[in-house]
Amino acid sequence: MNKNRLEAIGAYLPAAVMSTRELLDRLEKAPEFDLVKITGTTERRVADDTAQSPENSLTMAVSAARDCLGRSRYAPDEIDAVISCSISRMTDGGRLQFEPSFAHRIAKEIGADRAVHFDVSNACAGMMTGVLLLDRMIRAGTVRNGLVLSGEHISPIAFTAAREMEDSRDPQFASMSVGDSAVALVMDRATDDRDVIHDIELMTCSEYSHLCLGMPSDGTGGMAMYTNNKEMHAEDRLSLWPAFHGDRLAEQGRRFADEGYDFIIHHQVGTRFVDFMNAAGERGFAAPMPQSLSVVDRLANTATTSHYLVLHQALAEDRIPKGSKVLMVPAASGVVTGFLSATVSSLEV
Amino acid sequence: MATVISSAALSPADGSGSSIGHAAAAGRACLEQAQMSSADVDVLINVGVYRDSNIVEPSVAALIQKNIGINLDYLHSPDRRAAFSLDLMNGACGVLNAVQAADALLSTGSARRVMVVSADTHPSTDPSRAGTAAFPYASTGAALLLEHTGDTLGFGRVHHRSLPGGHGVNGYLPLPDVGADGRNSIVVDRDDDVLDRMLALAVDSVHTVLSAEDSAAIAQDTADAGRAHVALDRTLLVTSQPTPAFAARLAKRLGLASDAAVTVEGVHGDPHTSALIHGYRQALDTGRLAGHDQVLFLAVGAGLTSATSLYRLTGTGDGTTR
Known part of the structure; x- marks a missing residue:
């Protein structure tokens, strides 16, 4: 079969936990608001880039890659492609890196010397985009396998927001909901139907590309993110996924209700957002949603790694029986939506 | 089956300094x-x-997709055509990584047409700060439209090489140092010996692609410039342009005439990610593809890393499929 599989998964989480209370204590201008109620997030992990072994986007990605390769059948020098998908690309003491590519540095660090390597950047759909490209490259015979990974040291935008926000309606509000992490995946050709990526399709509705912008702050410095939450999460944006997903299935005479999805993983924007997405899915497909998996309460919104971090944590907690069919739905600035479905049996953490 | 260039275009030199504007103008x-x-x-x-x-x-x-107006809103377009866009970055080599990704998308039926755009600028978008000692890159952009055809012309395999040692070029925003001026700041450090290392990697990469593509005869003696000379007969080299003299120096190192490699003209600074498209378009416009059977695209950049691909020219005379 000309399909691929998720062959191995690994992750890295910084040890330091910051409670939502501690984050709110950092608010310098805005009156206090109930962030737990709005996002459902009680704590997040925060990388320490001043430690003796500094945690940043690069070092965390390398740690996740090593964790992943430790469970893979491939040695680093057998990896054909390395695709790094971080938004934050923070390294070397607060530098936002543009070149060389993160993928190059990671490949060198882990000893994937033969690998084709490049960075992908596509907001929170970055890892999903890396998986899509690698899926097509393996199917086309360009490479036999590959590593898709992302390290996100993104908590600095929360601290910029805490310094600069005027109130809870501030464009930087969404920045308060992020946390740090790294996830890595190895993919290769499927050998049976127990482990297989069935579909991965993505689309960008760029009419709305201006609704969420990440860039350096021109106020107090550091990285910042500015989001028009009202427009970003308007009914029409939420309806994009079921419309696109339903159309793509219908082109092949398939229906959502017949796909047998056991679990659904949405982007981890917050508990309310996940509920809204599931409601939009139920309306759009006129079908009940699969069981929803989430980590946003303890690990917050980890940007590009969100869906795969949920998968990793659910595997670690034995919440996904072998043979389960998992549906992932990205929702990213751009606006990017789409769907990935995969059956997982051999994937372990 | 191969990926071919359906059209190639450059951003007009209009004095604006927006990378989004450059890429969109070239795309249009x-x-x-x-x-x-x-x-x-x-x-x-x-x-x-x-x-x-x-x-x-x-x-x-x-x-850029929004600026060009490519399938903007799936829900409200009458025929529900979807588009997908992404950034793919690997310094000067990125354009050939994108060709490789596009080839996979086209050959698996995931896309019928892929547009690759490239553009760089000083983050301040002030054109006078581009192409300087502090920021050597030009404020410019370019675009390629790629499709698949049923014949053997077009791009061959993309080959990659990386050198051990330092990165040679480091481009970054030092956030702790720039305070509130992060949107207008950038640092590009180039090692003193980077050009010599880039040249050595380029020569090595040409030999790699020749031995891979041209089979045994060349593979026997990859270090021999004379053999490269024979193999590169009727081949035009289109390369990255870390300095204005780079292409000519590479040709010399390969034992070729200095005009065997295209030197991009009319751009203030290193055209960086747009260099290969600039070189290709310039060769088309000046009739330099005539008399050549193939183009050897070669990029070397930060890492150090290189990407190389032989492009067998299509038969329309201008090198494009239409």
């Missing part, structure tokens, strides 16, 4: 040349590295 010119509409693009890949205001989200490609 590219579509016009191919007599296609923006709705015909299925996937847009942006390979630019240095961007307006150091924006990191959304993808710069999404902002």
Whole structure:
């Protein structure tokens, strides 16, 4: 079969936990608001880039890659492609890196010397985009396998927001909901139907590309993110996924209700957002949603790694029986939506 | 089956300094040349590295997609055509990584047409700060429209090489040092010996691609410049342009005439991610593809890393499929 599989998964989480209370204590201008109620997030992990072994986007990605390769059948020098998908690309003491590519540095660090390597950047759909490209490259015979990974040291935008926000309606509000992490995946050709990526399709509705912008702050410095939450999460944006997903299935005479999805993983924007997405899915497909998996309460919104971090944590907690069919739905600035479905049996953490 | 260049275009030298504007202008010119509409693009890949205001989200490609007007809103378009856009970055080599990704998208039927755009600028978007000692890159952009054809012309395999040792070039925003001026700041450090190392890697990469593509005869003696000379007969070299003299120096090192490699002209600074498209377009416009059977695209950049691919020219005389 000309399909691929998720062959191995690994992750890295910084040890330091910051409670939502501690984050709110950092608010310098805005009156206090109930962030737990709005996002459902009680704590997040925060990388320490001043430690003796500094945690940043690069070092965390390398740690996740090593964790992943430790469970893979491939040695680093057998990896054909390395695709790094971080938004934050923070390294070397607060530098936002543009070149060389993160993928190059990671490949060198882990000893994937033969690998084709490049960075992908596509907001929170970055890892999903890396998986899509690698899926097509393996199917086309360009490479036999590959590593898709992302390290996100993104908590600095929360601290910029805490310094600069005027109130809870501030464009930087969404920045308060992020946390740090790294996830890595190895993919290769499927050998049976127990482990297989069935579909991965993505689309960008760029009419709305201006609704969420990440860039350096021109106020107090550091990285910042500015989001028009009202427009970003308007009914029409939420309806994009079921419309696109339903159309793509219908082109092949398939229906959502017949796909047998056991679990659904949405982007981890917050508990309310996940509920809204599931409601939009139920309306759009006129079908009940699969069981929803989430980590946003303890690990917050980890940007590009969100869906795969949920998968990793659910595997670690034995919440996904072998043979389960998992549906992932990205929702990213751009606006990017789409769907990935995969059956997982051999994937372990 | 191979991926071919349907059209190639450059951003006009209009004095503006926006990477998004450069890429979009080149993209529109590219579509016009191919007599296609923006709705015909299925996937847009942006390979630019240095961007307006150091924006990191959304993808710069999404902002370029909006500027060109490619399938903007799936829900409200009458025929529900979808487009997908992404940034793919690997310094000067990114454009050939994008060709490789596009080839996979096209050959698996995931797209019928892929547009690759490239653009760099000083983040301040002030054109006078581009192409300087502090920021050597030009403020410019370019675009390629790629499709698949049933014949053997077009791009061959993309080959990659990396050198051990230092990165040679480091481009970064030192956030702790720039305070509130992060949207207008960037640092590009180049090692003193980087050009010599780039040249050595380029020579090595040419030999790698020749031995891989041209089989045993060349593989026997890859270090021999004379053999490279024979193998590169009727081949035009289109390379990255870390300095204005780079292409000619490479030709010399390969034992070729200095005009065997294209030196990009009319651009203030290193055209960086746009260099290969600039070189290709310039060769088309000046009739230099005539008399050549193939183009050897070669990029060397930060890492150090290189990407190389032989492009067998299509038969229309101007090197494009239409």
